[in-house]
Amino acid sequence: MSSTFFIPAVNMMGAGSLDEAMVAIANYGFRKALIVTDVGLARAGVAEKVAALLAAADIQSVVFDGAQPNPTVGNVEKGLAQLRDSACDFIISLGGGSPHDCAKGIALCATNGGNIADYEGVDRSAKPQLPLVAINTTAGTASEMTRFCIITDEARHVKMAIVDRNVTPLLSVNDPALMVAMPKGLTAATGMDALTHAIEAYVSTAATPITDACALKAIELISANLRTAVENGSDMPAREAMAYAQFLAGMAFNNASLGYVHAMAHQLGGFYDLPHGVCNAVLLPHVESYNASVC
CATH class of the missing domain: 3.40.50.1970 (Rossmann fold)
Structure with missing residues (x-):
């Protein structure tokens, strides 16, 4: 292909x-x-x-x-x-x-x-x-x-x-x-958006070895740095790592596309004008647990 x-x-x-x-x-x-x-x-x-x-x-x-x-x-x-x-x-x-x-x-x-x-x-x-x-x-x-x-x-x-x-x-x-001035809530919501991008791209049927590599590295960086960036926004190494992580996640989904989480989040966001990252954070564990139960 x-x-x-x-x-x-x-x-x-x-x-x-x-x-x-x-x-x-x-x-x-x-x-x-x-x-x-x-x-x-x-x-x-x-x-x-x-x-x-x-x-x-x-x-x-x-x-x-x-x-x-x-x-x-x-x-x-x-x-x-x-x-x-x-x-x-x-x-x-x-x-x-x-x-x-x-x-x-x-x-x-x-x-x-x-x-x-x-x-x-x-x-x-x-x-x-x-x-x-x-x-x-x-x-x-x-x-x-x-x-x-x-x-x-x-x-x-x-x-x-x-x-x-x-x-x-x-x-x-x-x-x-x-990015240093981002409040905790925004840091957390945008970080979860990046995590959702990486996970959805990784499980996408359109994934390739290149997008998989980007997605996995993004997940690794987010896991290691998002908590620190939320708790201490002035931590520059954590902020820079999150900048790279979200970019890598973008490289992944820009080419492998997304899935159920974003499909539902966009409907909620469009109808209720909800913050996108928060929608993803709420939906991600439920959708992924459902995927796991039917696979």
Whole structure:
């Protein structure tokens, strides 16, 4: 059986990688960024910090902080309008899964036109999205490096899955220094999301030796470091290990796909607007125990 392995062209990891990314962005020749983030990161000054680093590299930017948890069609439309009004030539997503997914939706519609709902399903777009640099601040979703984009259709109360090679970011950045401020609850929820990704990819019928290797290493790193990261958020080795773990889990599920846990979690999240990582944490032991009982 043949298989294809999807991953961004460039991925920067570890302490100090944010500064390294600014050099790479400048070398691409981009002139103006739409920074897609959420209200919390904007208020905390993280978006302002990234904007200042861009300015030092002679790159202009504007901030769209309208990416809400479980980003919606409306979020994408508002961000797309700001992108066009500001004449931005690339996008930076800053945050966890919600800003990344919102930015992917904006970037895809910017070049392909139409509404993000037009691209629900697998490889529905015709053109590459606007260049996207994904700067990660959590250790869970791996949306900074995947071809998955999850957008809530608020009218239908449904989480749409856009699975498209054209939403893969150009560059991903995982600097653990940006993850230190995560509260315990968010650290735990995102860590469980990463664990779920790894387990579901490992038992997937589409798994390969490459995805299995990524999944098993992710499980090992999460087991050894998640508890420490939750209890002591300033533990940089644990934060960095979790950054690598969630990325490895992303490599696994980006290519082997997911299963029952995410299928159910997306339905609950779309209908009740629940935190994605918490849904996975609750569902994972029940689904896996059921799988074990019928196998």
